[in-house]
Amino acid sequence: MADTFDDFLPEALRFTSPSPLVDIGANLTHDSFARDLPAVLARARAANVTTLILTGTDREHAEQAVAMARRLAGEGLALHATAGVHPHDASRWDAGLAADMAELQRQPEVVAVGECGLDFNRNFSTPAEQERAFEAQLGLAAESGKPLFIHERDAGQRMREMLHSWRDAIGDAVVHCFTADRATLFGYLDLDLHIGLTGWLCDERRGHHLRELVAEIPATRLMVETDCPYLLPRNLPAKLKGRRHEPALLPWILREIAHWRGDSEAELAAATTTTARRFFRLPADASREASRGDTTP
Structure with a gap:
């Protein structure tokens, strides 16, 4: 039986952002969400995560993300999609796949090329x-x-080289789930790129270096994301059964980032949402309109 809105998250994990948040990377087409998607969306709304960018990592998942965004329009959340081919699947790239991606990227639900x-x-x-x-x-x-x-992972130098040669031809770009070092970060900022931060920052094993870097990212270039169901924060104040990450936990990531930046949560929430709306060219009142929507998924 699917988990209900109330019983999946322990009370200690029911966070609420002080202002609406945009989760710029949510893999809600993952099989783990099939059983309880309505409850996942309801929990996101309760946490004040009001806009979700559904990640399309290949043809199948991009098509599913577009269909999901289209099907759930007006359900109290603003849902959008990306469409691209992840580097893990790059060997499948051919003329047919290129044509399919171009067609998907023409759909109004698609707000970015990628992942x-x-x-x-x-x-x-x-x-x-x-x-x-x-x-x-x-x-x-x-x-x-x-x-x-x-x-990008372990490919910062080559990524910067390729982006440098294309910089005048392309518009805005975000390196999502940034995990690299200081030199790579400043190389991306020098290219006028945006940076997406996840629960990697909440990992005591490998996130320490990010804590020293987050304050270096201008608020106008910073966005937040869960990358759910992956990268569940390891420092949550309570255990989560199944250990599946979801958008409702984004306020906890925001709290961590705000702490290490020396910002208030309210200031950072407002700044990252403003940046995300501008980056993805979303309506200025998208989150406000979504928050007034129907609460029944």
Whole structure:
């Protein structure tokens, strides 16, 4: 039986943002959300996470993200989608896939090209295949005029080289789930890129270096995301059964970022939402309108 709105999150994990938040990276097409999606969305609304960008990482999931955003329009949340091919799947890139991506990116629900980029950590596709697919998707972003939603891991130098050669042709771009070092961060900021931060910051094993960097990111370049169901914060004040991350926990990530930046949660919530609305070209009152919507998914 699906979990209800009330029984999935312990009381200690029912956070509420002081102002509406945009989760710029939510993988709600993941199979783990199929059983209780209405309750997941209800919990997001209760947490004041009122706008979700549904990540499309390949043709199948981009199509599902578009369909979900279309199907759930007017359900009390503002849902949008991205459409791209993740570097793990870059070996599948061909003319047919390129045409399908271009068609998906023309849909009004799609607000960014991606998730695309380079991942030299796992190399499920070879670096050469990844660069070929990413170069093609840079071209699609230039043609569509839509912003880029970028994945990068252990490939900062090559990513900067490729983006530098395309910088005048493409518009806004965000490196989502940023986890790299100071030199890589400043290289991206020098390219006028935006930065997405996740619960990686909440990981005592590997997030310490980010705590020293978050204050260096201008508020006009910073956005927040869960990347759910992945990257569940490890420092939550209570255990979560199943350990599946979800948008309702975004206020906890915001709290951590605010702490390490020396900002108030209210200031940071308002700033990241303003930045996200501008970046994805969302209506200025999207979150406010969503928060007034029907609360029954």
